[in-house]
Amino acid sequence: MAAAALLLPSPARTAAADSGPVGLSMLTTAVLALLLLACLGAYARVSAQLAAERRNRRQFEQREARLQALQRERAELQAIIDHSPSLIHVKTSDGRYALVNRRWSELTCIPRDQAIGRSDQDLFPPATAELLSRDDHRVLEQGDRCAFEESRPYLGFNPDTGPDTGPALHPDAQPDIQPGSQPNLRRDGGPDPGRNRQVVLSTYKFPMLDERGQPYGLCGISHDITELKRAEHALRREKEHAQVTLASISDGVIRTDSRGRIEFLNPSAEKLIGHKQSQIQGQQLSRFYQVLNVETGEIRPNVVELCLAGRHVVEPTGVSTFARLDGSEVSVRENAAPIFGDDGELLGAVLVI
Numbered sequence: 001m002a003a004a005a006l007l008l009p010s011p012a013r014t015a016a017a018d019s020g021p022v023g024l025s026m027l028t029t030a031v032l033a034l035l036l037l038a039c040l041g042a043y044a045r046v047s048a049q050l051a052a053e054r055r056n057r058r059q060f061e062q063r064e065a066r067l068q069a070l071q072r073e074r075a076e077l078q079a080i081i082d083h084s085p086s087l088i089h090v091k092t093s094d095g096r097y098a099l100v101n102r103r104w105s106e107l108t109c110i111p112r113d114q115a116i117g118r119s120d121q122d123l124f125p126p127a128t129a130e131l132l133s134r135d136d137h138r139v140l141e142q143g144d145r146c147a148f149e150e151s152r153p154y155l156g157f158n159p160d161t162g163p164d165t166g167p168a169l170h171p172d173a174q175p176d177i178q179p180g181s182q183p184n185l186r187r188d189g190g191p192d193p194g195r196n197r198q199v200v201l202s203t204y205k206f207p208m209l210d211e212r213g214q215p216y217g218l219c220g221i222s223h224d225i226t227e228l229k230r231a232e233h234a235l236r237r238e239k240e241h242a243q244v245t246l247a248s249i250s251d252g253v254i255r256t257d258s259r260g261r262i263e264f265l266n267p268s269a270e271k272l273i274g275h276k277q278s279q280i281q282g283q284q285l286s287r288f289y290q291v292l293n294v295e296t297g298e299i300r301p302n303v304v305e306l307c308l309a310g311r312h313v314v315e316p317t318g319v320s321t322f323a324r325l326d327g328s329e330v331s332v333r334e335n336a337a338p339i340f341g342d343d344g345e346l347l348g349a350v351l352v353i
Contacts, residue, residue: 087201087222090208093215095119095136107199107224128152135205139218145206149225151198199226252353255339256285258346260304272332272353274325285351291320291332307336307349322353 081088082102090099097115105112110123120129120136131150139146203222207215246253252269256262262285265277273280273288280288286302293300300320307314314336322332332353339347 085224087224088220090217090219091136092217093140095133097123098217104222135203136218139205139207140215143207143215145204148203148205149200150203150222151200199224200229201225252351254285254289254304254351254353255348256304256308256351257348258308260285260302260308260349262288263348269353272322272324272330289322289351291322291334294319294321294331303334303336304349304351307338307351308346311338311346313337 078099078101081099084101085103086101087104087107088099088101089097089104092098096117096119100110100112100115102112104110105115108115108123115123120132123129124132135146135148135150201222202225203220205218205220208217208219210216246264246266249266250268252272253264253266254262254269255264261282262277262280263282265273265275265280270276275288285304290302291300292298300316303314303316314334316334319331319333321329323329335352336349338349341347
């Protein structure tokens with residue numbers, strides 16, 4: 001009370017002292033008022049601290065929820081790309097792997113945890129690393145998607161059990177293996193025809209841009225087109241063999257499309273008609289090939305047109321006459337057969353004369 005009384009002006013203190021109980025009551029009220037103000041100030045400070053703590057707690061919970069959501073999204077993304085048959089990878093702008101999928105690990109023989117954070121120079125032989133880095137630089141410099149076709153050795157890797165020959169890390173792991181350079185062995189020691197083979201990849205790369213449009217990395221998606229390339233090669237060889245066979249026979253062979261336009265002539269047919277394939281390819285056969293009835297001299301129906309219209313073999317009886325460009329005539333026998341695709345579509349016809 002004495003301390004509170006000191007806050008009053010000197011005359012008031014004197015009056016309060018002289019007034020007895022009334023002065024004492026006023027002094028008590030003043031002290032209580034000051035204590036109430038102090039309590040209110042302390043309450044306000046505590047309330048503010050509690051509110052700040054609640055805000056911080058909510059912010060922490062929100063950040064934690066966002067982090068968990070991001071982790072779930074990343075896990076979902078990883079699960080999706082791990083079940084993709086394509087090879088998928090993401091690199092940072094400095095060329096280090098930030099994400100790879102299961103198929104990428106299977107083909108490269110590099111476990112995911114050994115790829116993340118490393119560059120091509122860390123993982124692959126020099127020639128392969130240089131090629132991959134060159135493609136990446138092209139994508140980042142152009143700032144646009146690019147397509148590549150690449151061939152690389154396939155060693156085989158099972159992410160569940162690990163690689164057969166150890167991690168494929170350059171330079172202490174495997175060299176740049178060529179097909180047949182070492183025995184193809186499975187884990188049990190038996191032959192594995194899938195190992196040490198070359199695979200051909202069709203790769204699509206594109207830059208990953210931030211909100212300012214600046215690249216912060218790139219993504220690559222590769223499709224294994226080895227079987228497609230092998231089929232193309234086999235088809236090309238088969239076509240070459242067929243061309244050699246047709247060129248060696250004495251009969252004239254002409255192939256047309258479904259509208260009777262010339263697609264192929266063998267040398268015997270070129271000699272008979274008097275035109276090279278390159279001169280009349282794509283034109284109607286009826287312009288260059290007409291035969292006459294031997295007895296009447298009338299023009300006979302075009303057997304290829306009859307074949308295409310009826311979708312069946314047409315083989316006229318008897319011999320017809322074909323007039324060459326030089327005016328000479330030659331007797332011919334005709335046989336036209338339709339060509340169908342696997343789905344039954346009429347592709348064209350072949351004429352043998």
